[in-house]
Amino acid sequence: MAVSRRVITTAAALCFATAAVFAQNPAPRTGPRTVNAPPKPTGTMPRAADGHPDLTGVWNGLGDNLNGVPNQIANNGIAIESETVARDLHSGQMVTVFPRLNNRPQNNEQAERAAALLRRSGSNRPIYKPEYWDMVKYNDHNANEEDPSNNCMPAGVPRGAIPSYIAQFPNHVMFVYPGQGGLIATQTMYRMIPTDGRKHTPLQELDGTYTGESIAHWDGDTLVVDSWGFNANTWFDQIGGYMHGENMHVIERFRRDGNTLTWTATVEDPDYLLEPWTTTPRVALLNPRPDAMLPESQPCSERDLAHIVTKEHH
Amino acid sequence: MTSAIRATFVCALVGICAVTPALAQGTPERAKVLRAAADALGMGRWSDIGGANTRLPGIDIVNTMELQGSGTSDMGGRQVKTEFHIALGYNPVAARIELTRTPDGGAAQHVIQTVRDTYAWNESEVGAGLVSGKGVATPAMAAVRERLLQVWMLPYGVVKAAYAAGDKAVVSTEAGATVITVPLSGQLAGITLKATLDAKNLINKVEARADNPALANLACTVEYSNYADHAEVLTDVQTPGRIVAKEGGRTVLDMTVKTWETNNPYLVFPVPPNVKAAPASTTSR
Numbered sequence: 214m215a216v217s218r219r220v221i222t223t224a225a226a227l228c229f230a231t232a233a234v235f236a237q238n239p240a241p242r243t244g245p246r247t248v249n250a251p252p253k254p255t256g257t258m259p260r261a262a263d264g265h266p267d268l269t270g271v272w273n274g275l276g277d278n279l280n281g282v283p284n285q286i287a288n289n290g291i292a293i294e295s296e297t298v299a300r301d302l303h304s305g306q307m308v309t310v311f312p313r314l315n316n317r318p319q320n321n322e323q324a325e326r327a328a329a330l331l332r333r334s335g336s337n338r339p340i341y342k343p344e345y346w347d348m349v350k351y352n353d354h355n356a357n358e359e360d361p362s363n364n365c366m367p368a369g370v371p372r373g374a375i376p377s378y379i380a381q382f383p384n385h386v387m388f389v390y391p392g393q394g395g396l397i398a399t400q401t402m403y404r405m406i407p408t409d410g411r412k413h414t415p416l417q418e419l420d421g422t423y424t425g426e427s428i429a430h431w432d433g434d435t436l437v438v439d440s441w442g443f444n445a446n447t448w449f450d451q452i453g454g455y456m457h458g459e460n461m462h463v464i465e466r467f468r469r470d471g472n473t474l475t476w477t478a479t480v481e482d483p484d485y486l487l488e489p490w491t492t493t494p495r496v497a498l499l500n501p502r503p504d505a506m507l508p509e510s511q512p513c514s515e516r517d518l519a520h521i522v523t524k525e526h527h
Numbered sequence: 528m529t530s531a532i533r534a535t536f537v538c539a540l541v542g543i544c545a546v547t548p549a550l551a552q553g554t555p556e557r558a559k560v561l562r563a564a565a566d567a568l569g570m571g572r573w574s575d576i577g578g579a580n581t582r583l584p585g586i587d588i589v590n591t592m593e594l595q596g597s598g599t600s601d602m603g604g605r606q607v608k609t610e611f612h613i614a615l616g617y618n619p620v621a622a623r624i625e626l627t628r629t630p631d632g633g634a635a636q637h638v639i640q641t642v643r644d645t646y647a648w649n650e651s652e653v654g655a656g657l658v659s660g661k662g663v664a665t666p667a668m669a670a671v672r673e674r675l676l677q678v679w680m681l682p683y684g685v686v687k688a689a690y691a692a693g694d695k696a697v698v699s700t701e702a703g704a705t706v707i708t709v710p711l712s713g714q715l716a717g718i719t720l721k722a723t724l725d726a727k728n729l730i731n732k733v734e735a736r737a738d739n740p741a742l743a744n745l746a747c748t749v750e751y752s753n754y755a756d757h758a759e760v761l762t763d764v765q766t767p768g769r770i771v772a773k774e775g776g777r778t779v780l781d782m783t784v785k786t787w788e789t790n791n792p793y794l795v796f797p798v799p800p801n802v803k804a805a806p807a808s809t810t811s812r
Binding site for chain 2 (some may be wrong): 244245246247248249291293296299301304306307308309310311312313318319323324326327328329330331333334335336338340341342343344346349350353354453454487523524525
């Protein structure tokens with residue numbers, strides 16, 4: 214167990230280091246960030262020749278993890294706005310802040326238990342039909358074995374969230390999600406999404422896939438990506454055991470303001486959910502270096518699972 | 528220096544001198560005690576993920592919890608054998624309390640009492656009333672305060688309430704033990720909690736006192752002991768292994784905890800449409 218945890222943590226550290234070197238994150242800060250509230254936009258928003266916002270770029274400017282979005286606490290909806298104020302972004306409820314009392318780093322066990330708690334403490338949870346409540350709880354409780362992404366499967370949609378790279382063309386956009394080999398053991402994923410006005414293929418004619426069939430259109434300055442035709446082999450968030458069925462329908466919204474990209478997704482699944490669920494918005498920062506490149510994906514080869522002997526999460 | 532400026536300066540100095548003792552003796556002491564109580568329970572955690580780039584403070588990680596236990600509870604003035612299954616949360620504040628009571632020589636009786644924010648209802652099965660044809664949810668609005676109070680009287684609720692109360696939370700010493708006194712607000716305005724800490728800063732007793740005679744029926748005392756991490760997914764959150772509740776000195780609940788999952792498990796408390804539509808005066812309990 215301890216070896217397994219060390220492997221995971223070491224791999225995570227290597228991932229961070231790799232991302233830092235190859236993605237050329239700017240990180241021009243004078244010291245570590247003590248807040249993780251979504252970044253405020255700066256700069257102007259470039260527009261493509263057709264007048265729409267140009268989303269092209271490497272969206273990992275925060276450099277805290279491979280997706281470049283703020284620390285995973287914020288990903289799960291609790292923003293630390295200052296050293297005394299934290300807020301649940303979904304409910305608005307204030308969350309008590311506890312200043313660190315010393316500079317000692319946590320050991321692996323402490324760090325992983327803390328991470329597991331932090332990532333699950335937010336209030337924004339999908340409301341499943343009651344007959345699935347125990348199953349969702351079981352999935353999360355046994356996530357080490359049950360999470361499809363722990364076995365090198367694609368994260369899928371909407372779990373992939375903000376792509377690390379977007380290329381925008383006149384009639385389609387290209388999303389790239391580098392795999393997170395050592396950290397979360399997901400596979401590299403890409404999506405080629407038409408913006409040419411085409412309609413969905415009827416659902417019954419589609420074979421379910423990990424990323425489904427996506428089409429996109431502009432709603433003002435917001436890119437709206439509409440997807441269906443999924444398989445049921447993914448969970449729709451990093452935590453929680455949030456399974457879904459093949460009738461899942463996801464609507465993602467991408468809005469660029471200056472150097473920030475805000476993403477939300479609304480999940481509809483009439484087979485599983487009591488009501489549609491909308492994620493807490495995530496905000497990514499554009500890598501400001503024009504020569505920023507994505508690193509090679511870490512190969513995904515799950516080797517730890519067989520050695521995990523408790524249900525503790527990572 | 529003009530006399531006006533001098534007077535202002537003197538007033539300011541007097542003001543500072545008057546405030547300083549309170550700051551030195553009151554606020555820091557309260558902060559220290561609350562932090563010690565929170566740390567003893569394991570409520571504050573910080574993330575070291577991305578440690579090279581971030582140094583985030585800790586936050587309160589207690590939201591949803593699920594515990595199971597066995598013991599006795601009050602039924603018509605008698606203590607009867609009871610199995611407990613309790614799901615609760617603090618964001619939103621909610622609880623689903625399942626009791627299976629087996630009186631001597633009688634058949635087991637199963638009740639599910641639920642509360643969320645300003646709504647209370649009883650469920651014929653977990654999640655009743657949310658899907659057409661799946662169980663019955665019976666509004667029980669008169670029980671809102673009583674059920675919410677059970678959530679706030681847990682050690683985590685006391686600490687959360689004390690932090691939220693700010694200056695209104697008072698720290699003192701009684702019979703050599705540290706005591707936190709917290710007035711509740713919202714639905715529970717008029718109720719004051721008094722929590723006693725043991726030598727390890729763990730809350731071992733919480734008393735609910737009604738400042739308003741109309742709420743006198745809510746006065747009670749709950750004792751907590753045998754703290755440990757009782758979860759299958761270990762989190763280092765310390766939870767009581769035994770809970771004893773008393774009203775007027777009489778034991779009304781005595782539970783030995785079997786498991787207490789603290790890893791913010793998936794527990795949700797959607798309010799059924801018929802409960803939302805029910806008038807606040809519904810008296811069923």
